Amino acid sequence: xxxxxxxxxxxxxxxxxxxxxxxxxxxxxxxxxxxxxxxxxxxxxxxxxxxxxxxxxxxxxxxxxxxxxxxxxxxxxxxxxxxxxxxxxxxxxxxxxxxxxxxxxxxxxxxxxxxxxxxxxxxxxxxxxxx
Numbered sequence: 060x061x062x063x064x065x066x067x068x069x070x071x072x073x074x075x076x077x078x079x080x081x082x083x084x085x086x087x088x089x090x091x092x093x094x095x096x097x098x099x100x101x102x103x104x105x106x107x108x109x110x111x112x113x114x115x116x117x118x119x120x121x122x123x124x125x126x127x128x129x130x131x132x133x134x135x136x137x138x139x140x141x142x143x144x145x146x147x148x149x150x151x152x153x154x155x156x157x158x159x160x161x162x163x164x165x166x167x168x169x170x171x172x173x174x175x176x177x178x179x180x181x182x183x184x185x186x187x188x189x190x
Contacts, residue, residue: 095170102163110185113157118187156186
């Protein structure tokens with residue numbers, strides 16, 4: 060009789076559910092962090108590329124206006140970034156500097172906790188010598 064009671068109370072049928080309940084939130088947070096980091100890193104690379112391409116366009120076409128340089132730099136960006144980009148072109152003693160700033164929406168609410176909102180500001184600057 061005593062062994063029957065011990066077997067009855069020693070069952071481990073709910074163990075997997077409890078372990079899942081404990082580890083699932085941590086795994087979801089890690090997954091959200093990976094997705095957001097990849098998204099933000101990819102957008103930073105795109106903004107870096109925009110500033111580099113804008114500076115390259117400015118030194119190759121040095122007779123162009125600043126508005127055309129800004130237009131070309133904006134055309135290099137993906138469609139979802141073109142409206143939020145702020146582009147500054149500065150000619151200074153034989154050098155051209157192209158600054159590109161833009162806000163990117165984060166994908167998960169978890170990253171919004173660390174960025175004081177759902178938008179993260181990204182920026183890039185590239186300076187090249189005009190020859």
